[in-house]
Amino acid sequence: MERVMMKGNEALAEGAIRAGCRFFFGYPITPQNEIPEYMARRMPEVGGVFLQAESEVSAINMVYGAGGAGGRVLTSSSSPGISLKQEGISYLVGAQVPCVIVNVARGGPGLGGLTPSQSDYFQATKGGGHGDYRLLVYAPGNAQEMVDLIGLAFDKAEAYRNPVMILTDAIMGQMMEPVVLPPLREVSPDKPWATTGKKGRSKPNLINSLGIVGEDLERINVELQAKFARMAADEVRYEADGVEDADLVVVAYGTSSRVVRSAISRLRQEKKKVGLLRPVTLWPFPQQILAELAAAGKRFLVVEMSAGQMVEDVILSVNDRAKVTFFGKLNGTVPTVKEVYDRIMSLLPEGGEE
Amino acid sequence: MKKIFAYPRALSPKRTHYCPGCTHGIIHRLVAEAIDDLGIQERTIGIAPVGCAVLAYEYFDVDFLEAAHGRAPAVATGVKRVHPEAIVFSYQGDGDLASIGMAEIIHAATRGENITVIFVNNTVYGMTGGQMAPTTLPGQKTTTSPYGRDTATVGYPIRVCELLATLDGPAYLERVSVHDPQHIIKAGRAIRKAFALQVAGKGFSLVEVLSSCPTNWGMTPTQALRHIKEVLVPYYPLGVFRAPEEVSGDDA
Numbered sequence: 001m002e003r004v005m006m007k008g009n010e011a012l013a014e015g016a017i018r019a020g021c022r023f024f025f026g027y028p029i030t031p032q033n034e035i036p037e038y039m040a041r042r043m044p045e046v047g048g049v050f051l052q053a054e055s056e057v058s059a060i061n062m063v064y065g066a067g068g069a070g071g072r073v074l075t076s077s078s079s080p081g082i083s084l085k086q087e088g089i090s091y092l093v094g095a096q097v098p099c100v101i102v103n104v105a106r107g108g109p110g111l112g113g114l115t116p117s118q119s120d121y122f123q124a125t126k127g128g129g130h131g132d133y134r135l136l137v138y139a140p141g142n143a144q145e146m147v148d149l150i151g152l153a154f155d156k157a158e159a160y161r162n163p164v165m166i167l168t169d170a171i172m173g174q175m176m177e178p179v180v181l182p183p184l185r186e187v188s189p190d191k192p193w194a195t196t197g198k199k200g201r202s203k204p205n206l207i208n209s210l211g212i213v214g215e216d217l218e219r220i221n222v223e224l225q226a227k228f229a230r231m232a233a234d235e236v237r238y239e240a241d242g243v244e245d246a247d248l249v250v251v252a253y254g255t256s257s258r259v260v261r262s263a264i265s266r267l268r269q270e271k272k273k274v275g276l277l278r279p280v281t282l283w284p285f286p287q288q289i290l291a292e293l294a295a296a297g298k299r300f301l302v303v304e305m306s307a308g309q310m311v312e313d314v315i316l317s318v319n320d321r322a323k324v325t326f327f328g329k330l331n332g333t334v335p336t337v338k339e340v341y342d343r344i345m346s347l348l349p350e351g352g353e354e
Numbered sequence: 355m356k357k358i359f360a361y362p363r364a365l366s367p368k369r370t371h372y373c374p375g376c377t378h379g380i381i382h383r384l385v386a387e388a389i390d391d392l393g394i395q396e397r398t399i400g401i402a403p404v405g406c407a408v409l410a411y412e413y414f415d416v417d418f419l420e421a422a423h424g425r426a427p428a429v430a431t432g433v434k435r436v437h438p439e440a441i442v443f444s445y446q447g448d449g450d451l452a453s454i455g456m457a458e459i460i461h462a463a464t465r466g467e468n469i470t471v472i473f474v475n476n477t478v479y480g481m482t483g484g485q486m487a488p489t490t491l492p493g494q495k496t497t498t499s500p501y502g503r504d505t506a507t508v509g510y511p512i513r514v515c516e517l518l519a520t521l522d523g524p525a526y527l528e529r530v531s532v533h534d535p536q537h538i539i540k541a542g543r544a545i546r547k548a549f550a551l552q553v554a555g556k557g558f559s560l561v562e563v564l565s566s567c568p569t570n571w572g573m574t575p576t577q578a579l580r581h582i583k584e585v586l587v588p589y590y591p592l593g594v595f596r597a598p599e600e601v602s603g604d605d606a
Contacts, residue, residue, distance in 0.1 A: 023432070023435060023436060025432065049435045051431070051435065053428065053461075054457050054458070054460075054461035055457055057425070057428075057457075058428040058431075058457065058458055058461065061421065061422060061425035061428035061429050061432070061458070062428045062429070062431050062432035062435070063432060064419070064421070064422075064425075064429050064432060065401070065419060065421075065428065065429035065430060065431060065432020065435075065436075066432035066433065066435060066436045067432070068419045068429070068432070068433065069399070069419075069432065069433040069436040069437055069440075070436060071432075071435075071436035073432070073436075087422055088422065088425070091422050095419075095420070189437070195399050195417035195418065195419055195433065196399075196417065196437060196440070197399060197416075197417055197437070197440050198395070198396055198415075198417050199396035199397060200396075204411075204414075204415060204416055204417045204418060205417045205418075206411050206417070206419075206420070207418070207419040207420065208402075208411065208419070208420040209420065210408065210409075210420055212409075
């Protein structure tokens with residue numbers, strides 16, 4: 001298949017089109033503008049809809065309408081805009097409306113900056129909006145994964161009738177890399193539960209998250225939790241590179257995992273036993289493999305572009321069986337290979353060399 | 355024998371939760387009659403608001419989505435863009451539409467989104483217990499304006515039809531009332547016209563319906579209807595604020 005050079009954001013947008021996405025609603029915000037701009041050009045070519053909403057709030061509610069009507073629908077934004085979408089995301093989960101939401105994250109809090117960041121991990125994986133809910137969250141590690149995971153995200157969103165989030169960042173979105181694109185798919189909006197007009201059905205379809213009677217609300221929540229449990233059991237994805245014989249396992253995702261990979265590559269040339277565990281799903285989190293590595297006596301270093309968010313899930317996963325150290329760069333800068341290299345060196349035990 | 359009156363097919367045969375004397379029931383019926391008249395029940399999709407009509411989906415026998423507070427026009431937009439052949443309407447109160455949802459309604463209107471909005475204005479937040487709305491009249495007492503709406507501190511009511519009429523996008527804007535049978539008939543015609551325009555692909559239509567809230571106004575049902583006639587109508591004049599050439603005027 002043909003390899004083409006694409007920016008991460010554009011690779012993701014084309015990946016969505018190839019996966020049958022025909023509806024995009026968004027609002028301008030840096031550093032994700034390549035996605036709506038690409039969609040504005042591309043959607044008319046495939047008979048799809050691009051609509052620039054009046055706000056992030058409207059965009060996510062257009063997603064609710066389009067997804068509820070059975071359409072394969074995408075929205076993208078960056079951190080402050082994703083905050084604005086949280087109410088809508090909670091409704092999407094409550095009403096079991098499939099869609100994909102992309103966060104090309106930037107630094108916060110507040111208006112923050114335009115530099116890449118991983119400080120939206122809590123928001124993406126722990127809820128974000130009101131109520132007891134989970135999103136399936138994918139963290140691409142390169143432009144090819146932007147393409148592959150967005151396609152997977154649409155399929156999973158519809159399989160579970162739940163929103164799926166792609167959490168990436170400014171570097172991943174702006175960087176150009178070669179990608180192989182899959183063939184174009186068409187997906188019908190005619191779904192048995194969707195609001196399409198009740199023609200052919202005796203009962204109308206309803207997209208709703210209201211449970212005004214306590215027992216009804218409990219029943220909805222029991223159903224949702226059962227779904228999240230299935231997702232947790234079946235959807236964990238990660239990359240484990242050289243963890244088996246490692247003394248130290250570095251846990252990192254997205255942009256920071258790329259810096260870690262470079263540092264590890266240098267350390268391995270120096271015969272150091274260092275492995276990389278890269279979560280591809282941030283929720284469900286790869287707890288099991290981390291627990292097993294902890295039981296096998298590994299130590300852990302977590303590298304993030306935040307004050308330490310995913311590190312909490314690593315600590316929970318190893319559950320006191322192993323030492324977990326954190327190295328974070330606060331919003332605004334990216335860790336350098338040298339910084340990560342030095343930090344790993346400082347943690348390697350005597351005899352870290354073969 | 356010719357049947358001249360029946361329960362509308364687009365209305366579910368259920369008892370509503372609305373308070374005694376509330377005119378939501380009448381407005382529901384007018385919407386259902388319009389859907390029946392136009393033969394569009396099987397392709398109509400409704401959007402329920404957050405407000406007294408939050409359970410509207412219980413009362414209409416058509417597909418429905420329950421929207422977040424104020425967001426019904428955005429939800430309707432999403433639905434309509436996926437199914438342009440569907441007839442999509444939102445049913446919203448004045449707090450929902452003219453306060454928290456002002457951005458959504460203005461932008462749906464200015465886009466000329468081919469949807470129909472039924473806007474029920476009773477000058478008060480009903481479901482939450484009678485708080486001040488963006489449409490609450492000067493001096494009107496509510497639970498959050500207990501001394502009467504003071505325009506010096508909280509400003510003036512919003513006239514939605516007049517506001518939207520400043521835009522080029524809308525195809526049809528009309529304000530009607532349901533305080534007596536004559537006006538109910540007129541309101542029914544306006545609602546039917548709004549749906550007919552959508553069927554014809556003419557674009558955004560909104561019918562504002564002046565409605566009663568005896569419970570939160572502290573009145574009997576008949577007092578409340580008189581209040582619409584004597585107090586609301588003078589402040590919110592009835593009439594057509596925008597119509598395409600071929601359907602302008604009351605009798606189109």
